[in-house]
Amino acid sequence: MLEITNLSHTYGSGPSAHNALGGINLKVAQGELVCIVGPSGCGKSTLLRSIAGLLRPSGGQVTLNGAQVEQTPDNLAVVFQDYSRSLFPWMSVVDNVSLPLRRKGMDKRQRGQAAMEALEEVGLDGAAAKYPWQLSGGMQQRVSIARALAYRPALLLMDEPFGSVDAQTREDLEDLTLRVRNLHNMTIVLITHDIDESVYVGDRVVVLSKAPAGIVGDLRVDLPGPRDQITTREHPDFVHLRAEVGRLVRGMRSPSPSTS
Amino acid sequence: MLEITNLSHTYGSGPSAHNALGGINLKVAQGELVCIVGPSGCGKSTLLRSIAGLLRPSGGQVTLNGAQVEQTPDNLAVVFQDYSRSLFPWMSVVDNVSLPLRRKGMDKRQRGQAAMEALEEVGLDGAAAKYPWQLSGGMQQRVSIARALAYRPALLLMDEPFGSVDAQTREDLEDLTLRVRNLHNMTIVLITHDIDESVYVGDRVVVLSKAPAGIVGDLRVDLPGPRDQITTREHPDFVHLRAEVGRLVRGMRSPSPSTS
Amino acid sequence: MTRHNPLDNRLLCGALGVAGLFCVMEVAGRTGLIDPLVFPLASTVLGRATALVTDGEFLSDVASTLGAWALGLLLTVALAVPAGFLLGSLPRVESALRPILEFLRPIPSIALIPLALAVFSDRFDMKVTLIVYAATWPVLINTMYGLKDVDPLAKETLRSFGFGKSAVLWRVSLPSTAPFIATGVRLASAIALIVAISAELLGGGAQGIGSYVLESGGSADAVEYIIAAAIWAGIIGVITNGLFVLAERRIFRWHTARTEVV
Amino acid sequence: GGSDKSTDTTAANADGLEKTQIKIGALPIPDSAALYIAKDKGYFKDEGLTVTIEPVVGGAQAQQSLIGGSLDATQTNYVSAFLAVAAGNKMKIISDLYQAAPNSFNLMVPKDSSIKTPADLKGKKIAVNSKKNIGTLAVTSVLKTHGLTEADVQFLEFPFPEMGAQLANKVVDAAWMTEPALTAVQKNLGAQKLADTMVDSTADFPIAGVVVMESFATENPKTVAAFQRAIAKAQQISATDRKAVEQILPTYTKIDAATAAVITLGSFPTSLDETRLQRVADLMVEQGYLKSPIQAKTLLPGNLG
Amino acid sequence: MNGLLRGVVRLWPVPVVLLLWELITRGIEMLSFPPPSQIATSMYTMWLTGPAERLWLTDAALTNIPVSIGRLLAGWVLAGVVGIVLGVALGRSPLLFRFIDPLVQFARAIPPPMLLTFFMALLAIGPRMQISFIAFGIVWPILINASEGARQVDRQHLDTARVFGLSSGERLFRIILPSAMPKIFAGLRVSLSLALILMVLSELVGSTDGIGFQLLDAQRSYDFSGVWGTIVVLGILGYVFNSAFLAAERRVLSWHRSAKQTT
Numbered sequence A, B: 001m002l003e004i005t006n007l008s009h010t011y012g013s014g015p016s017a018h019n020a021l022g023g024i025n026l027k028v029a030q031g032e033l034v035c036i037v038g039p040s041g042c043g044k045s046t047l048l049r050s051i052a053g054l055l056r057p058s059g060g061q062v063t064l065n066g067a068q069v070e071q072t073p074d075n076l077a078v079v080f081q082d083y084s085r086s087l088f089p090w091m092s093v094v095d096n097v098s099l100p101l102r103r104k105g106m107d108k109r110q111r112g113q114a115a116m117e118a119l120e121e122v123g124l125d126g127a128a129a130k131y132p133w134q135l136s137g138g139m140q141q142r143v144s145i146a147r148a149l150a151y152r153p154a155l156l157l158m159d160e161p162f163g164s165v166d167a168q169t170r171e172d173l174e175d176l177t178l179r180v181r182n183l184h185n186m187t188i189v190l191i192t193h194d195i196d197e198s199v200y201v202g203d204r205v206v207v208l209s210k211a212p213a214g215i216v217g218d219l220r221v222d223l224p225g226p227r228d229q230i231t232t233r234e235h236p237d238f239v240h241l242r243a244e245v246g247r248l249v250r251g252m253r254s255p256s257p258s259t260s
Numbered sequence C: 001m002t003r004h005n006p007l008d009n010r011l012l013c014g015a016l017g018v019a020g021l022f023c024v025m026e027v028a029g030r031t032g033l034i035d036p037l038v039f040p041l042a043s044t045v046l047g048r049a050t051a052l053v054t055d056g057e058f059l060s061d062v063a064s065t066l067g068a069w070a071l072g073l074l075l076t077v078a079l080a081v082p083a084g085f086l087l088g089s090l091p092r093v094e095s096a097l098r099p100i101l102e103f104l105r106p107i108p109s110i111a112l113i114p115l116a117l118a119v120f121s122d123r124f125d126m127k128v129t130l131i132v133y134a135a136t137w138p139v140l141i142n143t144m145y146g147l148k149d150v151d152p153l154a155k156e157t158l159r160s161f162g163f164g165k166s167a168v169l170w171r172v173s174l175p176s177t178a179p180f181i182a183t184g185v186r187l188a189s190a191i192a193l194i195v196a197i198s199a200e201l202l203g204g205g206a207q208g209i210g211s212y213v214l215e216s217g218g219s220a221d222a223v224e225y226i227i228a229a230a231i232w233a234g235i236i237g238v239i240t241n242g243l244f245v246l247a248e249r250r251i252f253r254w255h256t257a258r259t260e261v262v
Numbered sequence D: 001g002g003s004d005k006s007t008d009t010t011a012a013n014a015d016g017l018e019k020t021q022i023k024i025g026a027l028p029i030p031d032s033a034a035l036y037i038a039k040d041k042g043y044f045k046d047e048g049l050t051v052t053i054e055p056v057v058g059g060a061q062a063q064q065s066l067i068g069g070s071l072d073a074t075q076t077n078y079v080s081a082f083l084a085v086a087a088g089n090k091m092k093i094i095s096d097l098y099q100a101a102p103n104s105f106n107l108m109v110p111k112d113s114s115i116k117t118p119a120d121l122k123g124k125k126i127a128v129n130s131k132k133n134i135g136t137l138a139v140t141s142v143l144k145t146h147g148l149t150e151a152d153v154q155f156l157e158f159p160f161p162e163m164g165a166q167l168a169n170k171v172v173d174a175a176w177m178t179e180p181a182l183t184a185v186q187k188n189l190g191a192q193k194l195a196d197t198m199v200d201s202t203a204d205f206p207i208a209g210v211v212v213m214e215s216f217a218t219e220n221p222k223t224v225a226a227f228q229r230a231i232a233k234a235q236q237i238s239a240t241d242r243k244a245v246e247q248i249l250p251t252y253t254k255i256d257a258a259t260a261a262v263i264t265l266g267s268f269p270t271s272l273d274e275t276r277l278q279r280v281a282d283l284m285v286e287q288g289y290l291k292s293p294i295q296a297k298t299l300l301p302g303n304l305g
Numbered sequence E: 001m002n003g004l005l006r007g008v009v010r011l012w013p014v015p016v017v018l019l020l021w022e023l024i025t026r027g028i029e030m031l032s033f034p035p036p037s038q039i040a041t042s043m044y045t046m047w048l049t050g051p052a053e054r055l056w057l058t059d060a061a062l063t064n065i066p067v068s069i070g071r072l073l074a075g076w077v078l079a080g081v082v083g084i085v086l087g088v089a090l091g092r093s094p095l096l097f098r099f100i101d102p103l104v105q106f107a108r109a110i111p112p113p114m115l116l117t118f119f120m121a122l123l124a125i126g127p128r129m130q131i132s133f134i135a136f137g138i139v140w141p142i143l144i145n146a147s148e149g150a151r152q153v154d155r156q157h158l159d160t161a162r163v164f165g166l167s168s169g170e171r172l173f174r175i176i177l178p179s180a181m182p183k184i185f186a187g188l189r190v191s192l193s194l195a196l197i198l199m200v201l202s203e204l205v206g207s208t209d210g211i212g213f214q215l216l217d218a219q220r221s222y223d224f225s226g227v228w229g230t231i232v233v234l235g236i237l238g239y240v241f242n243s244a245f246l247a248a249e250r251r252v253l254s255w256h257r258s259a260k261q262t263t
């Protein structure tokens, strides 16, 4: 479904240029959930923005269902890393969630209902009438997740979507994502820093190296489904995979914070 | 050093009022590192803002070294949850870090040097001349950590400071925080969602309940120092404490994301 | 990777736009849509305007107007920006002074010219005062609006490091308000030019673009002179605005980089 | 403000003048020809005066400049001067400059206008350069002789150069005009003369002179006298030598030599005559411009109060 | 009631300034600067000595003030519509901007008194010409602010809109306009005061009614308390308009104020 060929990107030009992506090749099949992990600043968000057509890469190309991505493709949703700035402060929470649903040809009532359902699923039905700036960080993040899930996109891109919530909510949101994916056969690319999470939710885990980002590992996660927070995490394959991913990420790290 | 008595806060008024803090009592000793955990949206950031004197609480009071906090107290640093908005887009990274040092009576050269050292410690010496909006999310977060640490405050407040970085960097930053705390005898209040982290870095872990937030647990962490990412985490007390905290957080969760 | 799309050239596009308007006016005149007797042909006016370039008298008039403009604008900024900060950061003072300011603001500087004539023994001073009076408002208002737009978290960051009010003002409020102020100054710059010329036009005087128009007032084709001078006023406006924009782009790269259309 | 602030109040020089630097306001119209002739021919210099002539917009504005002190003297029309004095301003007329001649101020109508005599103006719109001024005064007296009053018409203010356009656009039905616009509308638009407004009670009507603040006149009697002598010489030339006027016009107005040669000029009186001025004041009283009579002689220097 | 009282109390600087002004003008005794008491008297006779059944308004008040306000508001609304539409278009289309911007900068630097010549030539004098003249003269702050506001939408907001495939209409009405609103309002507010100025100007030449006409009339008659009276009326009108505008703004931009509030 999604095919990335030789994708590279350089920010700026001249001596201050920064080569963020150095020729990435990646195929994602329909209905697959691919997790991307890699050190901070390696180029994960850049990759995601290229897939979303928000950034014109310096080289290579992204094709989606055979067509090259030039503009932002249809039927796509993104949960941005900087979620608080991606919510519109002049709209209430429920309006923020229902806004994209206009494209789905729903009428006002349907939109409101779908938005309320999505908010309920992330545990925010009580905050529907509030404005984003009246919410805590984690609640804002959940609004942007609800917005993306309510949209039921064919391709969902998530950039560290569960970073600001507590452990229990995080697990619930992981399960919610898996459930929605299965129900609607979505393709998902999810960036995360949590190696356990990447193995738990992913069908595949792709490990990126430090700048310029390249793929240093692409592990298939063959855990028995349906996944479960307790049994899956205790599964020997899980423990093995997570150690493997950990090793890959660690090995690829570049100038580490000084440990003097 | 820090004493919080009966602190309560309500946002707004009338029917849409939201009672975020419901009478919190807490004492933090000089040099202590207290971790605060609690469900998303319970009021952790609100508590932190009250301590920083950025929010006038509806009731109760905060005293610091015997004096009531009315204004922002001296010799304080904060790492905000919404770190990207707390960096100044019109200044380079190194200027962002060195700005607060003006208050320390350092001259320009000293400030630059201290800022560069701090950036090095968080692994960002290469990005000193860039602007915040040219950095990735995790890098921005590290800039704001570097800024706080370079300042060497007597009291350091951190609101989910390591949420956007990869696992390895996170561990390095945890150790960095502990090291700087020991060197300069700082008092630190750290909000986190990672229960392991709270036990690993904290001298105490305080668990808050869902709105209105109250303290449901206050656990002393008596792990042998100096802490170490591998041995400490394997220590039986660590495993025990983390399970304890996990139970407390889970127990106090309110309307959970639907798990149908 | 360098593309040479002519449409990327600002100057070329601008020139095309101007030429387009010129042609429309000329055609309107030639087809009688606008009676050339009532309003001269674009080409006639252009000829007249071009001839002014070699008119030493006109050039010294332009210099004199620009002198008042520059001084007036400088004083405006020196006055309105601090005032905007004062009013924006001291709500009590603002609410006390608001009735007076809001009363003064809509009073046309042009209606004040006869009164100003009776007060000032020097026309230059009078011009500059009127310029400051009229140009202050956009700078003041933009400063106050910009101040309201400062990200509170940025302010809190500095406050949390123990910086005082003035430091927050100087290091956060000023830089993040600066783009707003710049827009205000850009608006004010045109107003200053307008007021300078209007004051010459309605108050008399020996020097200035307005006086030049005044001197030609007795001529049979005075309208041509008025329009030719108006064209020069417009051109000066385009040039000064261009300079301001250029400066803004340099100074506020941090602002445009995050927001501008790519 | 006040005249105390005016420029360079030098102590008595060789001629005993109180003040040698004078700034005078003038309109760029034929009325002020003598000022420029006096400057051009060096008559001011002969009297020890250095005179700067600054363009002004109109009588009212120029008088405000006198009060403020940016001008020492100014050309003004007499109607404005009397109105200003009646309002309480203390001013003196020190020289006469211009006087109406036949066909120097005409009411014009468009080429194909249905208005044939001033009596047809009932309910019509008339353009004048300034309301409550010499134009309305003169037009009203023409209307009176045709059985109409001021209330029968509507006066609209337009600058002289724009009146042609307003006639052509039928915004106004008639326009009260003077040179050079008068010639221009005849030539360009074929506009026609409806009436000469300077006949009967306004025949040879005094139009414009030079005024100063009363305080200026009392403080600088010798300077005023020197100024008057210089103007008198220049008026003598203007009155007798049309060529001299035609030559000076292009130097301070944008009237070219060819136009200057054909336009109708008023006359240039060589003395300041109180009885002539009194006609203006009386007509103004008659038409209600002034509430109470004014003695013209109180406006001449030497008659204080 | 409480709010009203507070509103009145807030006006305390007004009497203070009036008193000072009275003392100063009495002190300097200049004809062109009559004391406020005299101005008040002349305002009263000018506008408030009519018959009781018309609320004591005189003919002058009833003919001049409403027509002026009508022209002013018509011009302002016209300028608002044109300014916002064109400004947002310029702000969002770099190409259009490159073509039109010099003309915009050119046009807004032309002094209105000179512009009047042009407008009188284009449109015969009358309300049509006056309204378009006012609109033309005041459109610039709205246009420039709107284009600036539309250009400087937070890129994250636009990316979000693009990602969710919002149509261009939704992008415009739900993202760009709301983000540009604060700036647009700043422009509208500046223009409202400018409109008053342009209204006066448009009534100075060739008009037969309006506040500007009355101002001119007073000037021509050397009636300085009349001149000041009209100036005061302009000030009062400006104050009233501005207060009404601010009230509207507070409603429309409530999200903006709260979102930007320091806690």
Ligand SMILES: Nc1ncnc2c1ncn2[C@@H]1O[C@H](COP(=O)(O)OP(=O)(O)OP(=O)(O)O)[C@@H](O)[C@H]1O
Residues within 6 Å of the ligand: A133, A134, A135, A136, A137, A138, A139, A164, A165, A166, B011, B012, B018, B020, B038, B039, B040, B041, B042, B043, B044, B045, B046, B047, B081, B211, E263
């Ligand atoms: N400005 C505000 N206006 C109204 N309500 C607010 C405001 N700020 C916060 N709240 C409410 O107060 C509660 C606590 O918010 P707070 O930011 O302290 O939560 P938190 O514990 O930091 O959560 P998180 O872990 O998600 O950041 C939330 O329910 C939120 O909706």
Ligand SMILES: Nc1ncnc2c1ncn2[C@@H]1O[C@H](COP(=O)(O)OP(=O)(O)OP(=O)(O)O)[C@@H](O)[C@H]1O
Residues within 6 Å of the ligand: A011, A012, A018, A020, A038, A039, A040, A041, A042, A043, A044, A045, A046, A047, A081, A211, B133, B134, B135, B136, B137, B138, B139, B164, B165, B166
């Ligand atoms: N607008 C920009 N201009 C210049 N450099 C940029 C810009 N945006 C990103 N970069 C650089 O590109 C690199 C990759 O950034 P990116 O945001 O893709 O990282 P990331 O993998 O998402 O990191 P994180 O996990 O910290 O979010 C970083 O080194 C950053 O400094």
Ligand SMILES: [Mg+2]
Residues within 6 Å of the ligand: A044, A045, A046, A081, A159, B136, B137, B138
């Ligand atoms: Mg990222």
Ligand SMILES: [Mg+2]
Residues within 6 Å of the ligand: A136, A137, A138, B044, B045, B046, B081, B159
């Ligand atoms: Mg929080």
